[in-house]
Amino acid sequence: QVQLVESGGGLVQTGGSLRLSCAASGRTFSMYVMGWFRQAPGKGREFVAAITPSGAVKGYADSVKGRATISRDNAKNSVYLQIDSLKPEDTAVYYCAASSTIYSRDSNTYDYWGQGTQVTVSS
Secondary structure (H helix, E strand, C coil), rough: CCEEEECCCCCEEEECEEEEEECCCCHHHHHHEEEEEEECCCCCCEEEEEEECCCCCCEEEECCCCCEEEEEHHHHHHHHEEECCCCCCHHHEEEEECCCCCCCCCCCHHHHEEEEEEEECCC
């Protein structure tokens, strides 16, 4: 069982930056693929970024590629998402998720989810 708690969301102006954090409980954090997803009002949940257990492989959605960086610190049971050059279309609730199986962009492969943190980008 893994519990995930996101933080770091907020209101930011276009062009600004945010660093989201996700703290995980449990001693097996280093075994999980970690992902970030987001859901804008009236839209479905979409993949943002993912990172393998060792941190060696990272993947990004085209919508954030070049602006986002996912990282993890297994000693701190934490995963992070830095997004720069924020745009109004980045406004969404951002979720952290953990997968015990495969590295994937598919939300259905993730077993555990946080409660989400709101990111609002003003124009």
